[in-house]
Amino acid sequence: MAEMNMLHAINSALRIAMEKDSTMTVFGEDVGHFGGVFRATSGLQDTFGRARCFNTPLTEQGIAGFANGLASNGMTVVAEIQFADYIFPAFDQIVNESAKFRYRSGNEFNVGGLTFRTPYGGGIAGGHYHSQSPEAYFTGTPGLKVVVPRNAYQAKGLLLASIRDPNPVVFFEPKRLYRASVGEVPEGDYEIELGKAEVLQQGKDITLLGWGAQMEILEKAAEMAAAEGISCEVIDLRTLSPWDVDTVAESVKKTGRLLINHEAPLTGGFAGEIAATIQEECFLYLESPIARVCGLDTPYPLIHEKEYMPDALKTFEAIKACVAF
Amino acid sequence: MSNATTNSETVHRVAFLDRESLAIPVLKILQADGTTFEQAVLPQIDEALANRIHDACVFTRVLDERMLGAQRQGRISFYMTCTGEEAAIVGSVAALDDNDIILAQYREHAALRYRGFSTEQFMNQMFSNEKDLGKGRQMPIHYGCAALNYQTISSPLGTQIPQATGVGYSLKLKGQRNVAVCYFGEGAASEGDFHAGLNMAAVLKSPVIFFCRNNGYAISTPTEEQFAGNGIASRGVGYGMHTIRVDGNDMLAVLAATQQARAYAVENNAPVLIEAMTYRLGAHSSSDDPSGYRSKEEEAKWREHDPVKRFKLWLINKGWMTEAEDVALYEKYREEVLAAVKVAEKVPAPLLEEIIEDVYDKPTPLLQKQLDALKEHVKKYPQSYPKTSGRL
Ligand SMILES: Cc1ncc(C[n+]2csc(CCOP(=O)(O)OP(=O)(O)O)c2C)c(N)n1
Numbered sequence: 001m002a003e004m005n006m007l008h009a010i011n012s013a014l015r016i017a018m019e020k021d022s023t024m025t026v027f028g029e030d031v032g033h034f035g036g037v038f039r040a041t042s043g044l045q046d047t048f049g050r051a052r053c054f055n056t057p058l059t060e061q062g063i064a065g066f067a068n069g070l071a072s073n074g075m076t077v078v079a080e081i082q083f084a085d086y087i088f089p090a091f092d093q094i095v096n097e098s099a100k101f102r103y104r105s106g107n108e109f110n111v112g113g114l115t116f117r118t119p120y121g122g123g124i125a126g127g128h129y130h131s132q133s134p135e136a137y138f139t140g141t142p143g144l145k146v147v148v149p150r151n152a153y154q155a156k157g158l159l160l161a162s163i164r165d166p167n168p169v170v171f172f173e174p175k176r177l178y179r180a181s182v183g184e185v186p187e188g189d190y191e192i193e194l195g196k197a198e199v200l201q202q203g204k205d206i207t208l209l210g211w212g213a214q215m216e217i218l219e220k221a222a223e224m225a226a227a228e229g230i231s232c233e234v235i236d237l238r239t240l241s242p243w244d245v246d247t248v249a250e251s252v253k254k255t256g257r258l259l260i261n262h263e264a265p266l267t268g269g270f271a272g273e274i275a276a277t278i279q280e281e282c283f284l285y286l287e288s289p290i291a292r293v294c295g296l297d298t299p300y301p302l303i304h305e306k307e308y309m310p311d312a313l314k315t316f317e318a319i320k321a322c323v324a325f
Numbered sequence: 326m327s328n329a330t331t332n333s334e335t336v337h338r339v340a341f342l343d344r345e346s347l348a349i350p351v352l353k354i355l356q357a358d359g360t361t362f363e364q365a366v367l368p369q370i371d372e373a374l375a376n377r378i379h380d381a382c383v384f385t386r387v388l389d390e391r392m393l394g395a396q397r398q399g400r401i402s403f404y405m406t407c408t409g410e411e412a413a414i415v416g417s418v419a420a421l422d423d424n425d426i427i428l429a430q431y432r433e434h435a436a437l438r439y440r441g442f443s444t445e446q447f448m449n450q451m452f453s454n455e456k457d458l459g460k461g462r463q464m465p466i467h468y469g470c471a472a473l474n475y476q477t478i479s480s481p482l483g484t485q486i487p488q489a490t491g492v493g494y495s496l497k498l499k500g501q502r503n504v505a506v507c508y509f510g511e512g513a514a515s516e517g518d519f520h521a522g523l524n525m526a527a528v529l530k531s532p533v534i535f536f537c538r539n540n541g542y543a544i545s546t547p548t549e550e551q552f553a554g555n556g557i558a559s560r561g562v563g564y565g566m567h568t569i570r571v572d573g574n575d576m577l578a579v580l581a582a583t584q585q586a587r588a589y590a591v592e593n594n595a596p597v598l599i600e601a602m603t604y605r606l607g608a609h610s611s612s613d614d615p616s617g618y619r620s621k622e623e624e625a626k627w628r629e630h631d632p633v634k635r636f637k638l639w640l641i642n643k644g645w646m647t648e649a650e651d652v653a654l655y656e657k658y659r660e661e662v663l664a665a666v667k668v669a670e671k672v673p674a675p676l677l678e679e680i681i682e683d684v685y686d687k688p689t690p691l692l693q694k695q696l697d698a699l700k701e702h703v704k705k706y707p708q709s710y711p712k713t714s715g716r717l
Contacts, residue, residue, distance in 0.1 A: 034545035034618050055550045057515035058482060058543050086481055089517060125402040127464040129480030267691070296680065296695050303453040303461030304680045306710055307699060313706050 004185040007178045009152035010040045013159040016189050018048050021076050026053045028063055028080030038178055060086055064093035071111035084120035085132045098168040099143030112166035119175035121213050121263055127302040133264040138170045139241045145169040146241040148212040151181045157192030165194055174213035197244035203233035206257035206322055211237045214261050221315035230323055240270055249281040256287035257322045261310050266294040288325035291318045344555040349570050354577040359638025368581035372645045378419050379640055382411045382633045385435040387658040396611040401451050401465045407432045409606030412632030413538050415439055416579030420587055426492050427475045428485040429508045440473040444661050448669030455675045483516030490522045493531035497594050504532045504590045512543025514557045523564045526596035533596045534586050540605040545618040561598030573601030574632040677713040
């Protein structure tokens with residue numbers, strides 16, 4: 001095992017996948033020689049050449065359409081969208097084309113070899129165009145898988161699984177953890193199965209559910225709650241589409257309470273979908289309404305970032321309210 | 326009347342066109358030593374205009390140098406300079422009417438300064454304080470000012486380009502003899518929005534000046550990896566609009582081209598594309614380190630084409646300014662900027678209430694409820710939200 005931050009782990013996953021699959025290409029804005037604005041693709045061009053790791057012109061629409069074309073002809077593709085905020089010019093290609101290639105052609109064609117990587121989320125003083133969490137736009141699109149890792153180890157295993165999954169995957173990377181999250185990561189090849197949530201901490205009073213960078217917040221809130229004698233079960237969803245209903249439902253049946261935390265605005269966020277499903281699955285077990293601690297229903301502000309964030313204190317308050325309900 | 330493009334001659338042998346088929350000249354008026362080329366036709370310029378141009382350039386140089394320093398000291402979170410591109414930006418804005426509407430990319434603060442944005446206003450935006458016209462919502466340098474007809478910067482690249490086509494069309498419908506002016510980089514010209522915006526402008530006859538700062542790089546990506554055609558100018562021709570390529574480090578060439586572009590756009594209700602060939606002397610932004618993708622020699626070579634210096638030499642040659650006056654101007658602005666930083670830093674952040682304003686014209690009931698809950702929360706943990714808790 002080696003100490004790696006999340007960027008190193010992602011780089012290592014890409015390198016391994018490219019070594020083992022000679023049809024794989026990696027591209028996007030500034031990803032070539034420079035290695036990406038965050039350096040996730042550092043050194044790949046040196047090793048694999050310009051034909052397999054390269055800069056594209058500055059066009060997300062073009063990147064996604066080009067990626068669809070490559071993948072539809074049997075190639076493995078990892079396309080980087082520089083910031084998740086800039087994925088929207090590519091939206092049509094992703095939600096209408098990547099997502100529906102297989103379905104609309106009766107599986108004559110598919111783009112299963114395609115993965116979009118993109119840094120998402122706030123907490124970096126980036127204002128509203130470097131901070132968004134647009135996952136729910138994609139979870140609402142059948143045909144895509146949506147994956148969000150919480151640390152370096154998870155990032156490598158989940159990315160390798162995403163690249164090799166026979167479906168198009170949108171892989172959201174929590175950019176505020178890129179350098180901050182450092183941990184033990186195997187140097188070799190390993191995969192973490194998609195579609196499976198992970199229980200990080202067992203508990204009996206309430207289930208805390210989240211993904212990506214918010215897992216840190218949930219763990220901190222669980223600690224604060226523990227100091228008040230509240231026992232939290234903490235679950236990382238990891239794959240948002242398809243999501244692991246069974247693991248979450250099983251936990252909620254045990255604890256009787258659920259709190260979901262995400263950075264995206266409350267309204268239309270993925271927490272709403274989870275709450276509706278769990279309410280169906282666990283109605284008779286629930287001892288309090290399902291709580292959602294989310295971003296406000298406003299664009300992501302710069303100066304009020306701290307106030308906007310669904311932080312540990314807000315989560316802690318919501319935990320207490322649930323338990324006292 | 327089906328195919329308006331067919332004014333072509335007929336040939337009977339296969340012959341392809343390529344990027345060289347379209348020879349695009351570069352307009353140059355001012356030489357490196359501050360004299361003008363012999364046959365050059367000068368723009369309309371008098372002493373007052375020349376000094377206003379120079380003043381905006383010097384201010385911007387000082388601002389860029391000081392604010393990059395402030396960013397390094399952690400006083401602001403982010404900064405971008407326009408060093409090396411001042412002639413492209415100020416030379417073009419100086420050819421406009423103050424009622425022409427500017428839609429900029431993000432590297433054109435010199436144009437905003439030329440229009441009259443005060444040092445204090447710059448600082449308020451950069452420090453996201455309660456006097457910032459943008460209410461502290463955007464990163465530093467994303468300025469906007471309705472009073473100066475300068476639309477607020479939006480980070481997603483290229484989005485302002487089709488918008489400019491719409492703004493230009495609105496000016497035409499209102500019968501105003503004004504144009505929209507749209508700045509963008511050669512990188513942004515790869516976005517789909519660029520193609521949509523130019524095509525619509527040409528077809529719908531919208532009075533817009535599309536001004537491309539072709540500064541050699543889009544972050545780390547050099548132009549060879551951005552486009553394979555004959556720059557951005559060839560695309561203007563392709564979409565059927567008047568097009569010109571100018572030396573973007575030549576204040577007089579930019580001014581001359583933009584003056585005539587504007588006259589043409591207003592007269593004919595039609596778009597014009599200007600491609601200014603220049604160089605981004607600084608890093609892409611304060612988060613970037615260009616030593617990873619280009620050489621010091623390359624940068625040094627371009628430093629010799631410093632557009633502000635070249636224009637200053639012309640001013641001195643004309644007898645419109647002295648070296649000593651130039652030095653004094655830099656000194657004045659250094660003091661002014663430093664003093665303004667100190668003031669702006671102490672102005673408090675916008676009130677917490679403002680977090681839900683402007684999402685809609687009035688906050689919705691749900692937003693109001695979210696604010697109420699947030700206020701209660703901040704009151705409970707005031708030390709954790711220091712920017713707002715003291716002023717609830
Ligand atoms: C849609 C979109 N994609 C990516 C980015 C990230 N980005 C910001 S600036 C930039 C480079 C722009 O280059 P160019 O248009 O040539 O302008 P310059 O910075 O050289 O002035 C990139 C890729 C963005 N802001 N918007």
